[in-house]
Amino acid sequence: MFADVSSHDSGGMGKSDAEAVGNYVNDLERALLGADPALIHDALIDADSHLRAAIASGTPALAAIEAFGTPSDIALAYFREQLSAARDGVKEPVAQSSASHQSTVGAANSQSNGSSEFVHSSKTNESARPSGRLRKIPIIGIYFDPYAWGSIVFLTFGFFLALAAFVWVVGLGAVAIGLLPTLIGIPLLIALLGSARAISLFFGKVIEVLVGIRMPKRAYHVDVFGVDGFWRRMLLWIKDVRGWLTVGFLVGNLPVAVCFFAVTVSLLAASVAMISWGIGTMFGLDSIVTIATDAPITVQIFGTTYKTDDQGSFHFSLFSSALITLIGVALLTATLWLSKGVAFVYAQVVKAIQVVRPQSLLQY
Amino acid sequence: MALPLVDKIERDLSNGTSWLVVLAAIARSSEPVHGYEIARQLSEESPEGLNFKQGTLYPMLRTMEAEGLISSTLVPSNEGPARKCFRLTADGRRTLSSWIRLWKDTDRWVNRVISGTGLTGGSNVR
Numbered sequence: 001m002f003a004d005v006s007s008h009d010s011g012g013m014g015k016s017d018a019e020a021v022g023n024y025v026n027d028l029e030r031a032l033l034g035a036d037p038a039l040i041h042d043a044l045i046d047a048d049s050h051l052r053a054a055i056a057s058g059t060p061a062l063a064a065i066e067a068f069g070t071p072s073d074i075a076l077a078y079f080r081e082q083l084s085a086a087r088d089g090v091k092e093p094v095a096q097s098s099a100s101h102q103s104t105v106g107a108a109n110s111q112s113n114g115s116s117e118f119v120h121s122s123k124t125n126e127s128a129r130p131s132g133r134l135r136k137i138p139i140i141g142i143y144f145d146p147y148a149w150g151s152i153v154f155l156t157f158g159f160f161l162a163l164a165a166f167v168w169v170v171g172l173g174a175v176a177i178g179l180l181p182t183l184i185g186i187p188l189l190i191a192l193l194g195s196a197r198a199i200s201l202f203f204g205k206v207i208e209v210l211v212g213i214r215m216p217k218r219a220y221h222v223d224v225f226g227v228d229g230f231w232r233r234m235l236l237w238i239k240d241v242r243g244w245l246t247v248g249f250l251v252g253n254l255p256v257a258v259c260f261f262a263v264t265v266s267l268l269a270a271s272v273a274m275i276s277w278g279i280g281t282m283f284g285l286d287s288i289v290t291i292a293t294d295a296p297i298t299v300q301i302f303g304t305t306y307k308t309d310d311q312g313s314f315h316f317s318l319f320s321s322a323l324i325t326l327i328g329v330a331l332l333t334a335t336l337w338l339s340k341g342v343a344f345v346y347a348q349v350v351k352a353i354q355v356v357r358p359q360s361l362l363q364y
Numbered sequence: 365m366a367l368p369l370v371d372k373i374e375r376d377l378s379n380g381t382s383w384l385v386v387l388a389a390i391a392r393s394s395e396p397v398h399g400y401e402i403a404r405q406l407s408e409e410s411p412e413g414l415n416f417k418q419g420t421l422y423p424m425l426r427t428m429e430a431e432g433l434i435s436s437t438l439v440p441s442n443e444g445p446a447r448k449c450f451r452l453t454a455d456g457r458r459t460l461s462s463w464i465r466l467w468k469d470t471d472r473w474v475n476r477v478i479s480g481t482g483l484t485g486g487s488n489v490r
Contacts, residue, residue, distance in 0.1 A: 046399075046422040053400040067407055069417030081423035085430070217426060 017061040021051045024065050031075035036082060038204075038216045041355040043078045045218045085214055139333060148336045150210035151343035152268070155260040161206065162257030165199050165250045173247070186234050193243035200246045204354060211340075213347035216354045242356060249353050256346075264339060271332035278325025281318055290314075378414075384467060386424055387433065387452065387460045396437055396449035399425055425450060433459055 025044050032040045047068065054064035068074070134144035142148045172192045179185035197219045204215035220242065237243065290313045291297060298307045299314070306314045316324075389402050402425075403418035410416040428434045433456035438446040452460065478485075 042426070043423070047419060050400055050403065050418065050422070054404075057404075067403075067418050069419040073417050074419035077417075077420040077423045081427050084427045 017055050020061040020065060021048060021055070024051065024068075024071070028071040028074060031071035032078060035075075035078065036214050037355045038214045038351055039078055039082055041216045041220075042218050043074070045220060047074070082214075142333060142336045142340065145336075145340070147210070147212035148340040150212065151339040152264060152336065154207065154210040154343055155264040155339055156268075158206070159257045159261035161203065162250075162253045165203075166254040168199070169196060169247055169250045186238075190234060190237045192247065193237055193240065196246040196250055197243060199250060200350070200354060203350060207343075207347045207350060211343045211347050213344065213351065215347070215351055219354075245353055245356065249350070260342065260346075264335070267331065267335040267338070271328045271335055274324050274328025274331065277328070278321045281316075281321035374414075378416075381467075382416075382420065382424060383428070384460075384463050386421065387428070387456060387463070390434060390450050391452050391457065391460055393451075396439065396451045398439070398447040398449045400447075402450075428456070432456070 025048050028047050029040060029044055032043055035043075050068060051061070051064050054067070055061050059067075069077075135141045137144075169192065172188065172195070176185045176188035176192055179188060201216070201219045204217075207213055208215045290311065291308060293308075293312055296308050297312075297314075298305060300306070301316075301320060304317070304320060306316065308314055385406060386402060389405055390397060399422055403421045406416050406421070407418060425434065429436060429450070432453055434450045435453050436448045436450050439449045441447045
């Protein structure tokens with residue numbers, strides 16, 4: 001999809017058919033203006049794939065486009081999907097879900113204002129849920145946000161995913177480049193580009209589940225079908241800018257994931273340690289900190305002076321322990337907010353890489 | 365009756381029934397079926413005057429999959445990239461079964477009421 005087909009037939013299509021499909025896809029993109037970039041990405045691939053399949057099966061391009069629906073009608077259908085995705089997490093019976101679609105579709109008379117209508121409806125629906133109301137509590141509402149906890153899981157365990165992707169891409173890339181002089185390297189390079197897109201799509205699915213950000217559900221394909229010659233097809237793959245961008249993302253993602261892992265685990269460990277300190281004191285455990293030194297140490301915390309005993313241990317009062325617990329809770333709250341914010345920004349970057357469509361590739 | 369209202373009724377009715385026919389189209393296929401094939405079948409079978417827009421099928425399929433009514437697998441294709449083929453899940457089958465019963469009840473009720481109007485529902489409606 002979106003490959004430069006000006007110099008060859010695409011998927012059995014003539015140049016005029018390809019232009020008609022291209023124009024329709026561009027019109028649909030304009031009709032979807034303001035929608036989530038991932039939704040636009042999926043909608044354009046859906047339209048492109050469907051129309052190409054219809055034309056390949058012998059349907060004239062204009063008839064295929066007419067049967068597909070006008071861009072404004074199709075855009076409206078995708079806005080409805082956006083509404084449904086916004087309600088995700090509420091498991092309603094399908095019949096009710098459909099009824100809700102009916103009630104909202106009437107309000108959205110044109111695709112241009114359909115988006116805002118649907119966004120408003122989804123927010124209203126969310127606030128009606130008990131968890132939605134709890135999430136609106138200032139600051140501590142974050143504890144009731146499953147995507148905040150999901151963000152922590154993603155920033156922690158995403159490191160292992162990033163590591164596996166890095167090893168795969170660098171390993172296969174090194175073998176492919178090493179074997180390039182023997183020509184076996186070229187198919188391996190194509191395997192690298194293809195697998196990188198699949199891994200990136202999987203990344204997107206993980207982000208969508210844990211962070212709650214809508215990610216592309218379809219990967220673009222390099223339009224090599226109908227192109228004669230093995231080496232010409234290989235060349236189209238290698239010339240595909242987004243494939244290399246994805247490889248670059250998977251390589252550059254590892255140091256970013258390491259930073260996320262280190263910061264998240266450190267903040268979590270510190271906050272959990274502080275919270276458990278106070279809880280332990282409440283259950284009668286002596287609140288001590290032991291330092292491996294023979295020399296006595298004196299520290300001042302919250303205006304109270306503490307000195308190590310013969311075993312090198314500090315003994316803290318119940319008040320100090322409670323205060324430290326409160327700091328731990330504050331740190332955990334801040335960690336949740338920070339994780340959600342960082343995961344949101346990270347998801348937007350991954351989404352931007354997945355949906356990127358250089359203008360030159362849009363020319364049919 | 366103002367014509368724009370007829371258009372709205374047609375659109376609302378279509379929205380309410382399209383999930384049912386799409387689920388039914390998937391259910392009657394013994395093999396997993398891809399989006400283009402479902403769209404082609406529904407277009408062919410749609411009565412004259414009812415304009416099924418094939419492009420509305422894809423977001424619908426995606427929502428159905430998110431709801432757990434259908435599942436998908438990628439099947440290689442000779443005509444292009446691998447195609448996503450759909451089959452009904454157990455939940456989807458149960459939902460479709462309930463929906464068919466609801467549809468039949470609604471159909472009987474509506475027909476009973478409108479049969480008393482004396483209108484034929486022909487071209488004079490528009």
